[in-house]
Structure formats: structure tokens, C-alpha cells
Amino acid sequence: MRVLLVEDEPRLAANLAAALREGPGFAVDSALDGDTGDQLAAQRCYDLVILDLMLPKLDGQTILTRMRARRDATPVLILTAQEGKATLVDLLNRGADDYLAKPFDLGELLARCKALIRRGKGAPHPVLTLGDLEMNTLEQSVRRAGVVVDLSPTEYHVLEILLHHPRRIFSKEELLEHLYDFNWEHHSNVIEAHVSNLRRKLETAAPGAEPLIETKRGRGYRLCIEHTP
Amino acid sequence: MKLPFRLRRPRSIAFRLIGAVLAVELLASLAAIALSLAYEHHAHFRTFDIMLRGRADSVMGAVQDADDPGDNVMLDRADLTVPQDDLWEVFDDRDRLLGRSANWPADATGLLANTPAQFGPMPDGVLTNLRIHGHRYRFLLRHGVRTIDPSEPGGGTPRHITILYGMQTGHVWGAIREAVKFYAFGSLLLLLATGPLIAWLLHRGLDPLRQLATLSTRISVDDWQFTPPDLARETPELAPLTLALESALERLHRSFDQQSNFVSDAAHEFKTAVAVVKSSLQLLTLAQRSPAEYRAGIQRTLSDVERLEQLIARSLTLARIERAPAPASPELGSDFAAAVRMAAEELASVAEIRQVAVQVAVEQGRKNPVQLAVDDARLLVSNLLLNAIEHSPEGATVQLLLTAPGDFLELTVEDHGEGIAPGALPHIFDRFYRGDSSRARSTGGAGLGLSIVKALVTRAGGEVHIVSRLAEGTIVTVRLPVAEPVEHN
Numbered sequence: 001m002r003v004l005l006v007e008d009e010p011r012l013a014a015n016l017a018a019a020l021r022e023g024p025g026f027a028v029d030s031a032l033d034g035d036t037g038d039q040l041a042a043q044r045c046y047d048l049v050i051l052d053l054m055l056p057k058l059d060g061q062t063i064l065t066r067m068r069a070r071r072d073a074t075p076v077l078i079l080t081a082q083e084g085k086a087t088l089v090d091l092l093n094r095g096a097d098d099y100l101a102k103p104f105d106l107g108e109l110l111a112r113c114k115a116l117i118r119r120g121k122g123a124p125h126p127v128l129t130l131g132d133l134e135m136n137t138l139e140q141s142v143r144r145a146g147v148v149v150d151l152s153p154t155e156y157h158v159l160e161i162l163l164h165h166p167r168r169i170f171s172k173e174e175l176l177e178h179l180y181d182f183n184w185e186h187h188s189n190v191i192e193a194h195v196s197n198l199r200r201k202l203e204t205a206a207p208g209a210e211p212l213i214e215t216k217r218g219r220g221y222r223l224c225i226e227h228t229p
Numbered sequence: 230m231k232l233p234f235r236l237r238r239p240r241s242i243a244f245r246l247i248g249a250v251l252a253v254e255l256l257a258s259l260a261a262i263a264l265s266l267a268y269e270h271h272a273h274f275r276t277f278d279i280m281l282r283g284r285a286d287s288v289m290g291a292v293q294d295a296d297d298p299g300d301n302v303m304l305d306r307a308d309l310t311v312p313q314d315d316l317w318e319v320f321d322d323r324d325r326l327l328g329r330s331a332n333w334p335a336d337a338t339g340l341l342a343n344t345p346a347q348f349g350p351m352p353d354g355v356l357t358n359l360r361i362h363g364h365r366y367r368f369l370l371r372h373g374v375r376t377i378d379p380s381e382p383g384g385g386t387p388r389h390i391t392i393l394y395g396m397q398t399g400h401v402w403g404a405i406r407e408a409v410k411f412y413a414f415g416s417l418l419l420l421l422a423t424g425p426l427i428a429w430l431l432h433r434g435l436d437p438l439r440q441l442a443t444l445s446t447r448i449s450v451d452d453w454q455f456t457p458p459d460l461a462r463e464t465p466e467l468a469p470l471t472l473a474l475e476s477a478l479e480r481l482h483r484s485f486d487q488q489s490n491f492v493s494d495a496a497h498e499f500k501t502a503v504a505v506v507k508s509s510l511q512l513l514t515l516a517q518r519s520p521a522e523y524r525a526g527i528q529r530t531l532s533d534v535e536r537l538e539q540l541i542a543r544s545l546t547l548a549r550i551e552r553a554p555a556p557a558s559p560e561l562g563s564d565f566a567a568a569v570r571m572a573a574e575e576l577a578s579v580a581e582i583r584q585v586a587v588q589v590a591v592e593q594g595r596k597n598p599v600q601l602a603v604d605d606a607r608l609l610v611s612n613l614l615l616n617a618i619e620h621s622p623e624g625a626t627v628q629l630l631l632t633a634p635g636d637f638l639e640l641t642v643e644d645h646g647e648g649i650a651p652g653a654l655p656h657i658f659d660r661f662y663r664g665d666s667s668r669a670r671s672t673g674g675a676g677l678g679l680s681i682v683k684a685l686v687t688r689a690g691g692e693v694h695i696v697s698r699l700a701e702g703t704i705v706t707v708r709l710p711v712a713e714p715v716e717h718n
Contacts, residue, residue: 009501011533015508022515054497081500082493103504106511 001117001157002027002045002178006037006063007052007079023110025153027181034058041067045177046074047117053080061091068095075116121164128163130223133212135163144205154179155198162223171220195221243431250427251420258416262409269408273401278356281369284311285394288319289373292327292390300377300386304328315396316366320345322389334361340368348391368395437461441471453482494661495544502537509533543677547660550684565597565638565709568606569631576614584623591631597638598712600689609685612678613642613705620646620703638709645702657695658683
């Protein structure tokens with residue numbers, strides 16, 4: 001999952017980015033001012049945008065309004081130190097999905113981020129299931145036919161992305177976008193390696209079952225449920 | 230805001246105006262009555278005097294040549310018809326009483342008791358008012374000549390005749406009284422009629438004032454809306470009041486807005502600073518860490534706390550400067566040149582770390598007292614200098630120059646840093662404002678330095694200006710009045 005963090009206080013941004021990377025293992029891009037934030041958000045490769053309101057150059061409200069004007073449905077979590085319910089109501093009306101008042105609890109922020117991403121993918125429950133595959137996004141654990149599958153963080157995230165949209169084909173580039181922030185070198189063969197490892201681990205857990213991850217040559221990967229073509 | 234109540238306590242303007250107008254009206258009618266009295270008196274007595282003269286003349290006409298050899302005259306009463314109330318007597322020049330009215334008082338005294346000789350020197354036409362038996366009389370003295378036997382050679386014999394004729398004046402006074410009574414009654418009626426009319430007109434005339442007052446009472450802390458009625462704005466007497474109210478409200482509103490902006494800005498800053506500390510600590514608890522990681526995390530958190538501490542300290546400093554009244558006593562005047570040197574020494578290590586050279590030039594030979602406490606003067610200079618150092622690239626020079634071109638001091642702080650964007654210049658003294666947020670924050674500024682400078686300069690009665698060009702640098706000029714007359718050492 002890739003998160004855009006727009007926050008002008010550098011220490012707070014650093015802490016949040018560290019927490020998001022460390023906890024749920026998200027890829028995080030940080031923008032220290034509104035302009036940069038707006039440009040990054042326009043790339044539409046994020047699963048969540050965390051937006052501070054008072055920003056230099058361009059305020060958070062404008063960024064949000066522009067996103068929604070582009071019909072960008074990415075979930076937006078507002079961070080605010082401003083008083084007053086009126087602004088919050090206004091923000092929610094403008095298309096914000098949630099808000100947190102500073103100073104907030106880091107654990108709560110992470111929980112809300114995860115919930116927002118999940119809901120953004122159309123999964124209201126933290127446990128995603130598909131056939132005999134079960135993914136608990138809170139524990140970050142995966143089971144197949146009741147057997148725990150031990151995945152590396154990247155493998156977990158690849159599976160999570162695929163599991164949010166079963167049967168949808170994800171290209172390697174798309175997977176890369178959601179897995180890594182701009183600080184990483186992008187190599188599509190890294191994805192290939194991760195996917196093949198993931199596929200192997202899932203098959204080991206349920207020997208004899210049909211392969212879960214399907215490769216569409218030249219187009220990408222998708223999850224397919226057994227018994228369906 | 231309590232205008233109507235204030236007005237009522239001494240008595241309403243309308244009441245006072247109506248009272249004044251009625252009093253003036255009353256005075257005017259009294260004057261009119263007095264004038265009418267004088268006029269009526271004059272007119273009636275003129276007529277009266279003419280009549281008196283006529284009566285006297287008719288008595289004169291009744292004096293006839295007596296058919297005796299002595300060329301005497303006599304009064305022929307047969308043709309004499311004068312009112313019976315009148316008093317009169319006639320003498321000839323031989324001091325003979327030719328006749329007098331039947332009602333001539335027997336106990337006559339004074340004028341009436343005069344002998345003909347006594348009347349002699351009195352001029353013709355003298356009028357005298359007398360009171361006889363409770364009646365007012367007006368007497369006329371007439372000297373006349375009656376010629377006896379005018380057909381004789383030599384023109385006959387002239388006989389001098391003196392007539393004293395008196396008429397009662399009671400009915401004249403009655404007529405005058407009636408006339409004056411009429412005027413007085415008329416005036417009173419007018420007064421009674423105009424009173425309510427004036428009250429109504431005044432009430433209408435004071436309408437704009439009342440509207441203004443009503444609108445003013447609606448102003449409260451929650452509702453600053455004040456749109457004065459056009460009537461009040463256009464009425465010459467009310468326009469200054471309306472304008473004053475409007476501008477006072479506007480200033481108040483602005484200052485309230487500024488205050489609430491400051492509070493919300495401050496809240497934002499403090500909450501953010503606390504959020505940093507909190508998140509730094511919570512980040513450490515997210516996972517099991519090695520002692521080295523904990524140590525590094527605690528170090529980071531400590532520096533976050535230090536920044537919070539600095540933010541609080543600076544906010545309190547600013548609040549102290551802005552709230553405290555300006556020191557008027559000259560003993561507070563501190564040597565500004567010393568403050569400049571102290572600030573430069575204080576920040577020498579910071580400049581060294583950033584590899585920025587600081588040049589201090591102070592015009593010598595003068596005392597430079599300013600209206601600031603020593604610490605505040607130093608704070609002013611150090612804030613400016615720190616700002617300049619922080620915005621200078623490595624190897625650059627910051628120049629501090631203190632001159633005293635007149636009865637004021639001028640401090641210029643010049644850096645060759647990246648400059649301030651023209652769009653940011655008007656806000657540079659705003660509290661918590663940062664020209665470029667991320668950079669300013671990374672240098673540790675709370676966005677209060679220049680606000681503190683501005684507050685201190687304002688307090689010392691001076692002014693501060695900034696000239697800046699992008700990529701060339703910034704020059705801050707502070708002008709402070711010298712606290713005492715400049716003395717040469």
C-alpha cells in the first residue's frame with residue numbers, strides 16, 4: 001500500500017512516515033508543502049492520502065477539493081490542529097473520509113489508515129477471504145486452508161493488493177507503484193521474484209490445490225478463485 | 230452602547246429642546262405682550278389726548294364776551310355740552326374764575342388748588358395724571374386768547390384764558406387691558422398648540438439618532454454587524470458620530486480578529502509541537518528496539534521537546550512585550566550600542582557553526598540610550614542577527630551597522646542570503662509566519678522572531694523596514710528614537 005503524507009512539520013512528517021513504514025509496512029511519500037502534495041496526489045498512485053490542513057503554498061482544503069474535482073476517490077485522512085466543528089463538517093462534506101486532531105495517538109492514526117485503505121478497496125472487515133485463503137490485515141497474517149503461510153512483508157503486500165480486487169489484473173508497474181515510494185529503485189524483475197515466491201509459499205500450504213495466482217503474459221497478475229474460469 | 234440610557238438620566242434631548250423652544254416662545258410672547266401694551270397705551274392715550282384737547286377747546290369756545298362795559302369775558306354754559314364726569318375750570322387773565330364743572334372737588338389740593346397765577350408760567354398743553362376720589366384723571370392745561378370786540382379799531386382787546394380740563398382715564402386703561410388680555414390669551418393658545426407640534430416635529434427630527442442608537446445596541450461580541458442607516462450617515466450632525474462608531478467598530482473587529490487568529494495560530498503551533506513529541510515517543514513503542522535505537526529516539530524526542538520549550542518561551546516573550554506598557558522613564562534607557570555588541574558576542578558561536586562572518590560597526594563617541602530595558606534591546610538585536618545568520622549561506626557575511634544620523638538611532642542588519650519572496654514581505658512580521666515553512670522549521674525558528682522585533686521596536690517608539698531581493702539578500706532597518714537628547718562624551 002502506498003501512502004501520500006502531506007505535512008509541513010518535518011519532524012512530525014518523519015515520525016509519521018517511519019510509523020507507517022514500520023507498522024503496516026506502507027510505502028510513504030512525504031510532501032512538506034501544499035504544492036508538492038498536490039502534484040504528487042495528481043499522480044493517482046496512492047491508496048491513502050494523509051493531509052495536514054495548514055500548509056505553506058497551498059492549503060490542505062484546496063488539495064482535497066482538487067482531488068475530488070479530478071474524480072479521484074482515494075481515501076483522504078485529514079490531520080488538523082484547528083478548532084471548530086464547522087471546518088470539520090465542511091471538510092467531510094468536501095470529500096474527506098476521516099480526520100484526526102493533533103496531537104493524535106500514533107496507534108490510532110495507523111488503525112484509521114488501515115481501515116480507510118480497506119474501505120477504499122471495498123472491504124469493510126479487516127479479514128479478507130477468498131476461497132480457502134484468509135488474510136487478517138490487523139495481524140498481517142495469511143492462512144490457506146487453515147495453515148499459516150509465512151510471507152515476507154513485500155509478498156504480503158502483493159497478496160493484499162491482489163486480494164482487494166480479486167480477478168482484476170494488476171500490471172507489474174501497478175504493483176510497483178503501490179509497493180514502493182519514490183525513494184526506491186524500481187525494477188520490475190523484483191516483482192517477478194516476489195510473485196514467484198508468493199506463489200510457491202501458497203502452494204506449499206495447500207498441496208494439490210489449484211494455483212491461486214495466475215500470470216497473464218504481458219499483462220500482469222491476478223488472483224483467481226477455484227472452480228471459476 | 231448604552232446611549233439611550235445615558236441620555237435619559239440627565240433628561241432627553243427632545244425634552245430639553247422642547248423646553249427650550251417653549252421657553253423661547255414664552256419669552257417672545259411676553260415681549261409681544263409688553264410691546265402691545267406699549268403700543269395700545271400709546272395709541273389709546275393719543276386718541277384720549279386729542280379728545281381731551283377737543284373738550285378743552287369746546288370749553289374755550291364757550292367763553293364769551295360779557296355784555297358789560299369792562300370788556301370782561303364770561304362762560305356761556307348754555308351751549309356747553311361736555312360729559313358730566315369731566316372736571317374742568319376756566320380762568321381769565323384777571324384771575325377771575327369764569328367757571329368750573331359741577332363736580333369739582335371741594336377739597337381740591339395740589340394742581341387743582343392752584344391759583345391762576347400759579348398756572349401762568351406752566352406751558353400750554355401740559356398733561357398731568359392725578360387720582361381723585363379713587364378715579365384716575367388726566368388733566369390738560371390750556372392757555373388761550375379770546376379777543377373782545379374784534380370789530381373795534383385796534384383789533385379789540387385780547388383776553389388770556391387758562392383752562393384746566395380733566396377726563397377720567399379708567400375706560401382707556403380698561404381698553405388697553407382688554408387688548409393686552411387678547412394678545413396674552415392668543416399667545417397662550419399658540420403656545421399650547423405649538424408645544425405638541427414641536428414635540429412631534431422633534432420626535433421626527435430625532436429619528437435618525439434613535440435609529441442609530443437602536444442599531445448600536447444590537448452590536449455585541451458575537452454580532453459585529455453595524456450598517457448605519459443612510460439617514461444617519463447623511464445627517465451632518467450625525468455623520469461624525471456614525472463614522473466614528475463605524476471606524477471604532479471596524480478597528481475593534483480587526484483587533485478581535487487578529488487576536489482570535491493569533492490564538493488559533495498559536496493553538497496550531499502548540500498542538501503540532503506536542504504532536505511531534507508524542508509521535509516521536511509512540512514511534513519508539515511501536516516495536517521492540519535495540520538500546521542504541523532507544524537512545525537515538527530519546528535524543529530526537531529531547532530535541533523535539535526543546536523546540537516546544539522554545540516555542541513556549543518565545544510566545545511568552547511576545548505576549549509580555551505586547552501586553553506590558555511602554556516604559557516612559559528614561560532610566561530604563563539602555564545603551565543600544567552595548568546591546569548590539571552583546572548580541573553579536575552571544576551569537577558568535579552560532580555564526581561560527583554556520584560559517585557565517587559577522588561584521589559589527591558602531592559609530593563611536595556617543596551614548597545611545599533607547600526606551601528599552603537592557604535585555605529587551607539585546608533581544609531585539611539578537612533576533613535580527615540570528616535571522617540573518619540562519620538565512621545566510623556558508624561563507625557569507627552579515628553586517629550590523631549602528632549609526633545616529635539625527636536624534637534617532639539606525640541599525641541596519643544586512644545578509645546575503647536567499648532573500649524573501651515579494652509575496653511574503655507583507656506577512657513577514659505576522660506571528661508564526663514563515664517565509665518558507667520547511668526551511669524555516671528546519672532552522673528551528675518558531676516564526677516569532679520578527680514579531681518580537683516588531684513588538685519591541687513599536688514599544689520603543691521606533692519603526693522597522695525590510696528591503697529584500699531574491700537571491701541577493703535582505704536588509705532590515707530599525708529606527709529608534711534616542712531616549713534622551715544626544716550628548717557627546
